[in-house]
Amino acid sequence: MKNEGRDQTKGIIWQQILLFFFPILLGTFFQQLYNTADAVIVGKFVGKEALSAVGGTTGTLINLLVGFFVGVSSGASVVIAQYYGAGRTDRVSQTVHTSLALAIVGGLILMAIGLVGAPLALRMMNTPEEIMPYSLTYIRIYFLGVVGNLIYNMGAAILRAVGDSKRPLYFLIASCFVNIVLDLLFVAVFHWEVMGAAVATIFSQFVSAVLVMAVLMRSQDSYRVRIKEIRIDRHIVRRIFRIGLPAGFQSAMYSISNIIIQSSVNGFGTDTIAAWSAYSKIDGVFWMTMSAFGIAITTFVGQNYGARKYERVRRGIRQCLAMAMGTAILMSVVLYVFGNQVYRLFIDDPAVITCGEEILRFLVPTFFTYVCIEILSGALRGVGDSLVPMIMTCTGVCLLRVLWVLIAVPISHQIQTLLFSYPMSWTVTSILFLIYYRYSRYMRGMPKKDEN
Helix, strand or coil: CCCCCCCCCCCCHHHHHHHHHHHHHHHHHHHHHHHHHHHHHHHHHCCHHHHHHHHHHHHHHHHHHHHHHHHHHHHHHHHHHHHHHHCCHHHHHHHHHHHHHHHHHHHHHHHHHHHHHHHHHHHHCCCCCCCHHHHHHHHHHHHHCHHHHHHHHHHHHHHHHCCCCHHHHHHHHHHHHHHHHHHHHHHHHCCCHHHHHHHHHHHHHHHHHHHHHHHHHHCCCCCCCCHHHCCCCHHHHHHHHHHHHHHHHHHHHHHHHHHHHHHHHHCCCHHHHHHHHHHHHHCHHHHHHHHHHHHHHHHHHHHHHHCCCHHHHHHHHHHHHHHHHHHHHHHHHHHHHHHHHHHCCCCCCHHHHHHHHHHHHHHHHHHHHHHHHHHHHHHHHHCCCCHHHHHHHHHHHHHHHHHHHHHHHHHCCCHHHHHCHHHHHHHHHHHHHHHHHHHCHHHHCCCCCCCC
16 A cells, blocks of 8 residues: 555654644645635725625634534544555555445435525524625625535545545645635625625535645555545444434534524624624634644544554543643733734724624633643544544533523623623533543543554
């Protein structure tokens, strides 16, 4: 088997994690830039109502549906990483082709759900009337092109599973620049407003899907894609779903809790909605960094667990936790100090900026309380344990946060009351993860020494 991926079962652990982490980080940075471009250009050239539609309500609904599939694709990534680490080339190929079949079918299903269900979902979220036309236009066009998004995400998951985090980065960079250029053309020049941003988004997603498929089809490794072999294998699907469905439901629960929070934010008026929309793009820098660490440790653990290098698994988790915690603290300081300047990239409205600064200064000092959730859930997913982490996350982060918003916010209708739900739920869930990781049968069941 020609090794085009990165073998993470050898070498200095922290170096292997970082060499894999940085391309993912840059990739997620360009993903964030990709998403932020719509918000910045629409906010500058159309107004705060359009910014609220593109960055707030529609983004939450898109994350609900697309995020579920991306969670499921993480199951495919773990299965491929374990087979790849064990050298089982036939199973790698079967999993790759089954995964792509799931991407196509899933994309068609999401397209139908998004087109039909968007108006009702937007109404249920108390979307203000002045935002509704923009929101409906953006989300319907977005879901027309969602198949390309899912094919890219699955293809990127396949490449990362075998240790290749560079080419997904290159594809994102290309599609990001396509999106920015088309945003400027369609919104600033053609004056298509929100429709222009949506068309630019789906076209650039199609570009990334074509690029990732071209690489997979030309590969000489075990994960090479042959169009005629794209079909669903029942055994592989069961294994993917066993790991991926809990991750998908976890992502969905995150999104549902965010929808409830967005509905509550909508009750504070357009200025707060716009400020929250811009903040969601600013703190996206933190989320993309933690997500990159989570993906890196999942692949690292998956390959080493498949190769039965158990002590290396443990050391990798500890080192990744330390790196992620240090990074979270550093980012909190930077965003706290320079948050005002960043806000001005999105909008010039003084009321929106003032509200946004209040949100940012409340939340960014608490980022460190989230780190254990991302790293430990990623590590546990790498060994195939995703059900209990999903239950803990849904209970600690989602359910607790929703209860707080539904009970506390009506009593004290202030934005600070709503914001407190974040650090509170992160802290509780992190404690649950630390306890579970310590006593998990997966971790305790691994021998103290590597088997080879």
